[in-house]
Amino acid sequence: MFIDKVKITVKAGNGGNGAVAFHREKYVAAGGPDGGDGGKGGNIVLRVNDNLSTLMDFRYKRKYAAALGQDGQGARCSGKRGEDLVIQVPRGTVVRDAATNEIIKDMSDDADFILCKGGRGGWGNKHFATPTRQVPRFAKAGLPGEEHEVVLELKLLADVGLVGFPNVGKSTLLSVTSNARPKIANYHFTTLYPNLGVIYVDEGVSFVMADIPGIIEGAAEGAGLGHDFLRHIDRCRLLVHIVDVSGSEDRDPIEDFEKINAELRDYSPELAERPMIVAANKCDLIPEGSDNLERLRAYVTERGYPFYEISAATTQGTKQLMRVIAGRLRELPPVTVYEPEYVKPLAEAGEADALSIEHMDDLWVVSGKWMQQLIADINFADYESRMYFDRQLRKSGLFDRLEEMGIEDGDTVSIYDFEFEYER
Numbered sequence: 001m002f003i004d005k006v007k008i009t010v011k012a013g014n015g016g017n018g019a020v021a022f023h024r025e026k027y028v029a030a031g032g033p034d035g036g037d038g039g040k041g042g043n044i045v046l047r048v049n050d051n052l053s054t055l056m057d058f059r060y061k062r063k064y065a066a067a068l069g070q071d072g073q074g075a076r077c078s079g080k081r082g083e084d085l086v087i088q089v090p091r092g093t094v095v096r097d098a099a100t101n102e103i104i105k106d107m108s109d110d111a112d113f114i115l116c117k118g119g120r121g122g123w124g125n126k127h128f129a130t131p132t133r134q135v136p137r138f139a140k141a142g143l144p145g146e147e148h149e150v151v152l153e154l155k156l157l158a159d160v161g162l163v164g165f166p167n168v169g170k171s172t173l174l175s176v177t178s179n180a181r182p183k184i185a186n187y188h189f190t191t192l193y194p195n196l197g198v199i200y201v202d203e204g205v206s207f208v209m210a211d212i213p214g215i216i217e218g219a220a221e222g223a224g225l226g227h228d229f230l231r232h233i234d235r236c237r238l239l240v241h242i243v244d245v246s247g248s249e250d251r252d253p254i255e256d257f258e259k260i261n262a263e264l265r266d267y268s269p270e271l272a273e274r275p276m277i278v279a280a281n282k283c284d285l286i287p288e289g290s291d292n293l294e295r296l297r298a299y300v301t302e303r304g305y306p307f308y309e310i311s312a313a314t315t316q317g318t319k320q321l322m323r324v325i326a327g328r329l330r331e332l333p334p335v336t337v338y339e340p341e342y343v344k345p346l347a348e349a350g351e352a353d354a355l356s357i358e359h360m361d362d363l364w365v366v367s368g369k370w371m372q373q374l375i376a377d378i379n380f381a382d383y384e385s386r387m388y389f390d391r392q393l394r395k396s397g398l399f400d401r402l403e404e405m406g407i408e409d410g411d412t413v414s415i416y417d418f419e420f421e422y423e424r
């Protein structure tokens with residue numbers, strides 16, 4: 001499972017100080033005390049924003065402070081209240097105390113949450129006059145705002161799923177647009193397990209894209225890698241269908257497009273109905289005289305799909321495509337689906353379940369420059385296949401690397417623990 005995690009410092013505003021002042025008026029010899037109260041400091045407020053799906057923005061700004069309350073003034077004027085600072089987080093963000101790791105709040109409903117209270121303003125000297133003390137020359141100072149170091153955590157789910165035949169460039173597209181470094185090679189079924197990448201478009205705009213293995217005709221009956229892995233994109237709000245228009249492997253783009261759609265329908269009519277954008281890839285490789293691109297464009301646009309031309313390898317058109325995707329996501333509601341069995345172990349596993357080395361159920365492989373989600377949940381048919389899988393993992397160098405890093409069974413591993421491996 002992919003966990004986005006970031007530590008931030010938040011501080012509510014201090015309260016303003018109370019004022020020491022005395023009433024002044026012509027012909028009035030000694031006016032009473034009239035120093036106003038300090039204003040309350042601003043709160044730190046957390047609010048769910050459904051346009052956010054990652055904690056990416058917090059990587060650029062780690063300190064948050066709400067406004068101070070203003071000091072009180074003479075003539076009984078209270079200081080202005082400091083404005084609250086509202087911090088927007090994706091739904092499902094879990095807030096923990098950085099020191100104790102205790103969960104402070106799970107941001108899954110719409111109510112605002114006050115994470116740090118602003119300090120109360122101090123009383124002005126007007127409050128301190130008594131019959132025996134008519135000239136109080138003191139006032140109260142404002143109280144400090146609460147300060148906290150917290151960890152925000154978010155389990156990432158893919159917003160966008162890349163679908164298409166093997167070798168059409170799905171992994172290449174993910175690699176040039178995100179921090180993910182999936183394996184890329186010129187043969188079928190290079191990708192065996194889904195990869196997730198965070199695509200950062202602009203401040204406040206990022207999304208998660210899943211690259212899954214290629215689908216082929218008959219996947220429903222188990223051909224190729226079958227289509228079981230499609231469950232990783234069950235909850236994607238948008239599918240991006242990559243079609244190779246270079247005519248390599250003698251394939252016809254329109255046939256490819258229809259075959260994949262048919263397999264999607266076979267897997268789940270509901271998934272097949274998901275909004276879809278079509279991207280013609282390998283546009284840099286179209287042979288002279290080929291009408292592949294034009295035919296596909298006509299075919300696809302006639303059926304109402306948005307259509308884009310890209311070359312993932314040269315990155316031509318990829319940035320624009322990401323902007324289009326982000327724009328489209330803004331309009332699409334989250335997908336709520338019946339939770340199939342496989343989601344349960346994740347939920348039941350509780351909090352620190354990101355990496356359990358003994359139990360290879362929710363596992364990320366990090367080896368060298370490659371980071372990919374290896375497996376979310378495999379039901380091993382038998383002991384042999386489990387052992388086979390285990391050997392593959394060892395070959396990948398994962399275990400050594402985790403050991404080097406001092407990561408143990410039950411530890412939580414975040415992508416940000418591997419920050420130094422990021423390339424942009």
Ligand SMILES: Nc1nc2c(ncn2[C@@H]2O[C@H](COP(=O)(O)OP(=O)(O)OP(=O)(O)O)[C@@H](O)[C@H]2O)c(=O)[nH]1
Binds near residue numbers: 312
């Ligand atoms: N010329 C050219 N080659 C590309 C382009 N995109 C991908 N390729 C190449 O196509 C091959 C397959 O790319 P991948 O990204 O591994 O394809 P995939 O769809 O992830 O393949 P599977 O994981 O097997 O389903 C690699 O050799 C890439 O370098 C492109 O836009 N132009």
Ligand SMILES: [Mg+2]
Binds near residue numbers: 182212
């Ligand atoms: Mg791939």
